[in-house]
Amino acid sequence: MNVNLYGCRGKWVMVDLGMTFADPNYPGVDLVLPDLAFIEERRKDLLGVVLTHGHEDHIGAIPYLALDLGVPLYATPFTAGLIRRKLEEEGIEKEVKLNIIPMGGTLTLGDFTFKYAALAHSIPEGNALIIDTPYGRIFHTGDWKLDENPQLGTPSTPQQLREIGDSGVLAMIGDSTNVFNTQASGSEEGVRVGLDAVIAARGKGRVLVTTFASNAARLHTLGQVAIDTGRHLCLVGRSMERITQVAKAAGYLKEMPPLLSFDQAAKMDPSKLLIVCTGAQGEPAAALSRIAEGTHSQLKLERGDLVVYSSKQIPGNELAIGRVQNLLATRGIEVITEKEAHVHVSGHPGQPELQSMYSWIRPQIAIPVHGERRHMEAHAKLALEAGVPRAMVPMNGTAIRLAPDGPKLLSHEKVGRLVLDGDVIVPADGETMLARRRMMHSGYLSATLILDAKGKLAAPPSIIAQGVPVEEDRADFLKECGEAAAKAAHAGNPHHAAKFEDAIRIAVRRVAREWTGKKPVTDVQIVRV
Incomplete structure (x- = not known):
């Protein structure tokens, strides 16, 4: 649920405006939103919202909160396409100004100048932001990894990143998610080889691959795997279809093979069918859950078919994922995950990638973000060991002065969570949720x-x-x-x-x-x- 604020000379710019999914602590709720009270009180000084990429934890709160902020949004073409769909679904596309910035483009908001720098990630147009201010340059990584063969897009080269470092960087605000991984995340090209091997070994039966709908690079990979293994591709799930449409409109997925309709897939020789669907995290309403339960109206799996989880198990989703996998096993359907075969790589940097980035950018200050506290503490330690002179680990609401004489803790501002309950946004710790938790428990x-x-x-x-x-x-x-x-x-x-x-x-x-x-x-x- 990423929201970052940068302030300079009394004016503010927001970087990303994400949401997260609810857990059992919020009964009856699907989406959790950030409480923006701090910046809402300073709304007249907010200049705009700059988006790094199109994952829900970076853009998901836009349709619910952007209208109240009343400032323009800035995003690259693919990310803007996803945002536009969200605004249209809420009926506010004419009220929220959405500006498209080309890949590698720049924009100026007050004392801030932003330049997009492409980095590999598990969605098209992952970007770092080079933020120039009168007090120094900031390198905001967004979500990223290193991948020499990313399949979609062209990330910045080591030489280009080294040149950014040569220009002098005051602070790097960086992704901490995979800091405990001692190995690099790996290339998307390797996933294609792994999936080819797994699927080619299945002479008979349907193969279903489940992955994150937003991972358009993986959709591209699966299209190539379908060609490699002589199977026909069928996409299942509205979010999968939406991502594909937006990606194609932005110039991606040009090499995807023709897609089968549900009717065509139902009549297809099972040994020639490759189904790609949503539901990798066990979501009850997603396609895979309904297929596992045998309640999907158009697609069925049978004994001897194979389901491949080309995704990471997000902490907290173990029970939901296990439930679906048990349903599949009960019906005699084999399940393969990243533990059994090389069918997934992360979109976040492991230790070798973080060390490389610090060697190129060479910031004076490291501010770890995007992870739990243990991740960010480990990231700060790694940055110091990599030669960064100073590091500071923030909490939600921490206000840090980067310059002059930074980093310095200024304050801890009010932050919190809101929940989208039906069509109403209420405080996560308010009377509604408190009463509902009590009723749920007692x-x-x-x-x-x-x-x-x-x-x-x-x-x-x-x-x-x-x-x-x-x-x-x-x-x-x-x-x-x-x-x-x-x-x-x-x-x-x-x-x-x-x-x-x-x-x-x-x-x-x-x-x-x-x-x-x-x-x-x-x-x-x-x-x-």
Whole structure:
């Protein structure tokens, strides 16, 4: 969920505006967004949003937050194509100004001059940003790796990166994701060789490969693998189709073989079919999950077919991925992951790549970002060992002065998370999510009492229980809750509404706690007739 702010002489520029996916801590929520309170309070001083590349953790929050910021967006053609689709889906494409900057192009915003420098990544048009200011030059890496044969795009050469370093770099703000990898990430060309070997060995049966939809370089590779192995290609999943369309419109994927429709794929000789689909992280609604469950309306897998995970298992998704793989295994479908064959390479730099980059850029300051705290601490240590004079590890909200006399910690500003709950954006730690977590963990009780004009019960209390673990004893439990509510009502004073309702709530929850050990969220409704 990347959002970076650079400030100079009172003006600000934002680099990237991403989101992340929700976990079980946010029941009912799919997307988590950054809280931009700091810059919203300084909106008049924000000059624009500059995007490094098109991954969701760098552009995903744009359709929800960019309109409120009210500033132009700047992106290279492929990234801009993805953003435009998002703006159109939200119906705000005419209200948010989107500027397309050519690869290697420059733009000036106030005291900032940005130049795009292409770097290899797992999506077309991964870019570093060379940011020139009156106080020095910054090299913001974005997400990157080194790849001499990237299949799509032309990344900057070592000589070009060395020339950037020769010009003098104040600070490098760099990707820390794979800092614990002692080996380089590897080339996309090697993945093609690995996939060729795995798929060519399957004389019979369908082969399905699942990968990230945004990895257009992998889609290109799989198109070549289909040609190499004599199979016909079928893409499954709306995001896969969208990425392909945008990539082609931006001039990529020109060598993709013809694609089969669902109807054609269903009639194809299984030994001649290569299916590529979304769902590598076990997402319940994604194509692979539905295929594994046998509920996909158009594509089926059978015993003897093969599923290849050409992707990395993201931490936190182990259970979801394992569920899908178990479903496949139950049906006699073989599964191959990167642990069994060379079918995936990362889009982030390992230690050798980081060391090479520092030897070329030679910054005075290293600021590790994009990783957990342990990744960033290890990155800072590596940078110092590589000869960088100074390093500082930020936290979310850390304000660092880079120059003059940097790096210096200025403050820790307010940051947080917002969640997209249906069509509404609410605080991740607000009353809505707090109540929903409580209900998810302990259940819900409602007690409705009808009082006559004298404040006496006009009917037995009505109790509703949801998610309270009483099962076959439900009727007895509800009866006891009702009796407790009635007893509290008889003892209380209905003219003091708040105390009256609270006494009933406590009485009903006490019964629930005695029965279950749980403290359900409990509401009391008083109806007067």
